[in-house]
Amino acid sequence: MKVDQKIQDLIRDRNTQVPTLPVIVEKILSMAQEENTSAKILAELISKDPAIANKILRLSNSAYYGMMKEIDSIPRAITIIGFNEVVSLTIGMSVVSAFSRKDAGKNFNMKGLWIHSLGCAFASRNIAKKLGILQSEQIFISGLLHDMGKIIFAIYFTDEYAAVLSHAKENETELYRAERLILGINHATLTGMLMEQWNFPEMIHVPARDHHSVEDSPSRYQKLALIVAFSDYLSQKAEFGDSWTIKVPVITRIREELGISRDEADEMVERLKEQKDEIEAFFEVMK
DSSP states (O other): OOHHHHHHHHHHOTTOSSOOOOHHHHHHHHHHTOTTOOHHHHHHHHHTOHHHHHHHHHHHTSTTTTOSSOOOSHHHHHHHHOHHHHHHHHHHHHHHHHHHTSOOOTTSOHHHHHHHHHHHHHHHHHHHHHTTOSOHHHHHHHHHHTTHHHHHHHHHSHHHHHHHHHHHHHHTOOHHHHHHHHHSSOHHHHHHHHHHHTTOOHHHHHHHHTTTOGGGSOGGGHHHHHHHHHHHHHHHHTTOSOOOOSSOOOOHHHHHHTTOOHHHHHHHHHHHHHTHHHHHHHHHHHO
């Protein structure tokens, strides 16, 4: 059986070892798509999961939010952090925690990859807000999870993926191209498959899936895919964590399609660098 078929079977098999999302995340994903949802309902859901509730409280009291007075309740934390941000953070924390219990071996810097992904997530949200896109929190999740396929490769196909990384380094080629050549599937496609399996809405999983194939993305999601692709670049340029990528992609066309100047891009990189310590501390609470 070819490697790409083994990978697809791993994701689609109901008895797979790939983590499933906690019930709370499924409920929050469903709730977030309803029009009549409320902060009270969200607080009640989170309060039923002590681990998630504790992390949300720790986040609300972290240096990132800079509160002078201790936040000691979930409703108050939602007020401080924001309803949509809490939704995206709860989902993100659950995914990070699910994979943090898996061992990818010493050759793969898992923490570095998540730090890079957080950089991409924050950059994605910042750009969405700058461009007046309403789905800034949904794009935060897309940015945070855009490289999740790399983690699947590293955990479940360790030797094969080590060969991919070596090929990319020796040939100075983009990692997603080396993945496609050796494994028959790249990490972005695999990310989309897993998010679809987890019943993420298209608005979240399609931009993550298409960040290396923006030109093929459906027109209604193309700008969101452009944002994730550009944010991936910004996080690498800001030297956030470790994306496991040897060659930083050329994104001139993507930047121009988003209407972002070179100077604005440079400013975005500097802004990310200024947030580096805070976002790394942010990760320590999330994991």
